[in-house]
Amino acid sequence: MFNFLTLKSVAETLALLELFEPLPATEVPLAEALGRVLAEPFLAPENLPGFDRSTVDGFAVQARDVFGASEGLPAALTLVGECPMGQAPTLVIQPGQTARIWTGGMLPQGADAVVMLEHARLSESQGLVELTRPLAPGDNVILADEDAIQGRELIPPGQTLGPPELGLLAALGQKSARVRSQPTVAILASGDEVVPLDVEPGPGQVRDINSQTIQALASLAGAKTLSLGLAPDDLPTLSALVHQAWRTAEIVVISGGSSAGQRDFTLQALQAIPGAEILAHGVAVSPGKPLIIGRAGQKSLWGLPGHPAGALVTAEIFLKPLIWRLTGAREPVWAQSLTARLSRPVVSAQGRRDYFRVSLSRPDPQGPLLATPILGKSGLITTLVGAEALAICPEELEGLEAGALVEIRLLS
Amino acid sequence: MFNFLTLKSVAETLALLELFEPLPATEVPLAEALGRVLAEPFLAPENLPGFDRSTVDGFAVQARDVFGASEGLPAALTLVGECPMGQAPTLVIQPGQTARIWTGGMLPQGADAVVMLEHARLSESQGLVELTRPLAPGDNVILADEDAIQGRELIPPGQTLGPPELGLLAALGQKSARVRSQPTVAILASGDEVVPLDVEPGPGQVRDINSQTIQALASLAGAKTLSLGLAPDDLPTLSALVHQAWRTAEIVVISGGSSAGQRDFTLQALQAIPGAEILAHGVAVSPGKPLIIGRAGQKSLWGLPGHPAGALVTAEIFLKPLIWRLTGAREPVWAQSLTARLSRPVVSAQGRRDYFRVSLSRPDPQGPLLATPILGKSGLITTLVGAEALAICPEELEGLEAGALVEIRLLS
Structure with missing residues (x-):
């Protein structure tokens, strides 16, 4: 009754997340698209910039006209006009001719390169320009399809x-x-001892922490959040609230009551959801062992530990990757396989994966990161404040020595 | 006229940002505080959790009563009741007595430890509990001030x-x-050739990119943004719009027209702001050389290059740290002094700092990051798409060999 029958490993639990498919695509205005994840390849609908464009202020030329030009032996070309900005020039560059052009301007017909103003001497009276540098075709020009070619995939x-x-x-x-x-x-935060933020706690009462932390974490991970408040430790009320959550959300999270004790109703409340299937109850992880993960179709059901640190760490390890999976997001490469040296030894237990909260520093700018474990019982919320990462002690070890190279996971 | 008189180095330019002071403190509701930066130390207004609290389901005891207890020689205590959740227990534990308690419950007077349910045998009929494990005072308990002590700094x-x-x-x-x-x-985006997003560009015209990229970057860095649209290359109109920007914002950004050419009005428009002082015009950086930074009192004035890549890279290198400075934010330690191996050589010029756009991979999970330069002219916006970092070629080098260890800066 008070022991979980089987604890799932962290790897087994993470594998369960693959039961959930990425959410469908939707169209959002560009002004709201920052941070969202592209659902389909974006193909160039047209060439970019769409016309040959000067990248400098200078003179549009046929490159062969300035072949071999130098300070001592400049090429003298006839100035035939100026290219307007934001319009197609009407003039055409013939051999021996040049036209003024500005940065971002459209090259006139006939021209294939631009000489920078710094390499030109203008003789206004004679209508001539002396150009003192040779050029190759395309110099100081962005070609019409150089930034994007119509039909090409630009964003995966x-x-x-x-x-x-x-x-x-x-x-x-x-x-x-x-x-x-x-x-x-x-x-939904459960627990008869928990009071909302705006209520002064009496003796034996604590304010709701988990609604705040889980909302913030889910929001940073890219989800919308809906706080349904507090639920007492009584199955009918909890079930009714869980039902409401299930009807309105793709992800239902209850913190507290996730263990296997006499007053723990989270499992039963989740099981009462139509079609619910419990995938894991109890994971070999510290903090966070009494984690519940279930599903009802493509909706996922979560029972997080009531301890604020256990709730936040399991949400970080398991809930965040689920949100990424649903939104199609990928963890950046630089955040994967990060390691640090441990500043002091830590003690763990064989058979479970321990996540130690650490602060990070880099004593030698060229050297590895140093991970300093933050001390305190694992249930304390203050051990997470200022923590920059979780350092991992794997299942097969009973602890790590000072100086050991540990895998770390950055906290958002 | 077409050369900048003096180019400032990247380090000199970054040092200019110290002229701007962090913004004043303000009070925001907790629901809007995610991602904001604390302005003053947060001291604990009270102890947390505020009462001695059980971390397990079990039996509250005086630890000395279970001294030496074991499976073979359990300590038998008299069960005197149950501690309610969310209230102060009215019962008092005397020597030889115990009471039921639940995870998160308040310890009764007299008790100083909790025996886990797994280590207890209940004989309901006799009103006795046999406890099979010894305990020290404080075991399975969070003390009243263990998470936070009143008056202590909890968040710096x-x-x-x-x-x-x-x-x-x-x-x-x-x-x-x-x-x-x-x-x-x-x-404000300037340029006669630039049209807004909702206008179909004619020949020689391009859509406004910089308003989008700079807004997105500033927003990710923690600023509010205000897009004032497009300004033509004409000094009176540009000046009027810049004046409007200066009245409403702490940071005024114009993209385009920041060079020293005949059609570049950004410098003059910024200089026309009352009390304006130009701090830098031209920085030894690629891309982004024609950067302008100025100030009018504590407001900062920016002229970014018109080239989308130059605008975005200079905003990343200079504008983002200014926003961090104003909001009091710090770059995380793990993002500083990051290095990667270069997959192929890159060519730079002595005397300027080059920022190459790179994608990152980690071919060996235990090894360093590999930085693969994204090819293309520096003005192309597509060279930034999918770039995960900027790799830095310092001023004293003319390039970097394949395999060189380079400093990288992660892109947001």
Whole structure:
């Protein structure tokens, strides 16, 4: 009764997340697309910039006309006019001719390169320009299809849309982006001893921490959140609230009551959801052992530990990757396989994976990161404040020595 | 006229940012505090959890009563009742007595430890509990001031408020947080050839990219943004728009026209702001040489290059650290001094710092990151799409060999 029958390993538990499929695509206005994940490849609808464009202030030429030009032996060309900005020039460059052009201007017909102003001497009275540098065709020019070729894939699906991607979509006239839908995470905190933020706790009462931390974590991971408040430790009320959560959200999270004790109703409340299937109850992880993961179709059901640190660490390890999976997001390469040296020994237990909260420093700018474990019982919320990462002690070890190279996971 | 008189180095330019002071503190509701930066130390207004609390389901005892207890020789204690959840127990534990308690429950007077249910045998009929494990005082208990001691600093100023910090503030009854104000970045894109996103560009015209990219970057860095649209290359109109930006924002950004050519009006428009002082015009950096930084009192004035890549890279290198400085944010330790091996050689010029756009991979999970330069002219926006970092070629080098260890800067 008070022991979990079988604890799942961290790897087995993470593998369960693959039961959930990425959410469907949706169209969002470009102004709301920052941080969203592209659902389908974005192909260039047209060439970019769409015309041959000068990258400097100078003179448009036929490159062969300035072949061999130098300070001592400049090429003298006839100035036939000026290219207007934001319009197609009407003039045509014939051999022996040149025209003024500005940065960003469209090259006139006949021209294939631009001499920088610094390499030109203008003799206004004679209508001549002496050019003192040789050029190859294409010099100081961006060709009409050099930034993007019509039909080419410019942004792959799964790319998080950041500043350059939004810029490129704008450059190609996209007023919206096709991204993955965001899941809604409905959060319910259980426990007769928990009071809401705006209630002064009496003796034996504590304020609700988990609604805050899980909402913040889910929101940073890319989900929408819905806080359903507090539930007492009584099965009918809890079940009714869980039912409400299940109807409105893709991800249902209850913190507290996830263990296997007499007052723990989270498992039963989740099981009462139509079609619910419990995938894991109890994971060989510290903190966070009494974790519940279930599903009802493609909706995922979570019972997080009531201890604030256990709730936040399991959400970090398991809930965040689920949100990424649903939104199609990928963890950046630089955040994967990060390691650090441990500043002091830590003690763990064989058979479970321990996540130690650590602060990071880099005593030698060229050297590895140093991970300093933050001391305190694992249930304390203060051990997470200022923690920059979790350092991992794997299942097969009973602890780690000072100086050991440990895998770390950055906290958002 | 067409050369900058003096180019400032990247280090000199970054040093200019210290002329700007962090913005004043402001109070925001907790629900809006995620990602904001704490302006003042947060001291515990009270102890946390505020009472001695059980961390397990079990039996509250005086630890000395179970001294030496074992499976073979259990300590038999008289069960005197059950501790209610969310209330102060009225019962008192005398020597030889015990009471049921639940995870999170308040310890009764007299008790100083909790025996886990797994280590207890209940004989209901006799009103006795046999406890089979010894304990020390404090075992399976969080003491009243163990998570936080009243008056202690719990969160230092400069800490970005993430999930654990918000949880701690909630735990201590804070309905709001004292954070640094966010600056507003007003953005204006100049250029006669630039058209807004909703206009089909004619020959020689391009859509506005920089308003999108700079807004997105500033927003990710923690600023509010205000897009003022497009300005033509004509000094009176540009000046009027810049004046409007200066009145409404702490940071005024114009993209385009920042060079020293005949059609470049950005410098003059910024100089026309009352009290304006130009701090830099031209920086020894690629891309982005024609950068302007100025100030009018504590407001900063920026002329970014018109080339989308130059605008975005200079904003990343110079504007983002200014926003961090104003909001009090710090770059995380793990993002500093990052290095990677270069997959192929790159060519630079002595005397300027080159920022190459790279994608990152980690071919050996235990090995260093590999930085693969993205090819293409530096003005192309597509060279930034999918780039995960900028790799730095320092001023004293003319390039970097394949396999060289380079400093990288992660892109947001």
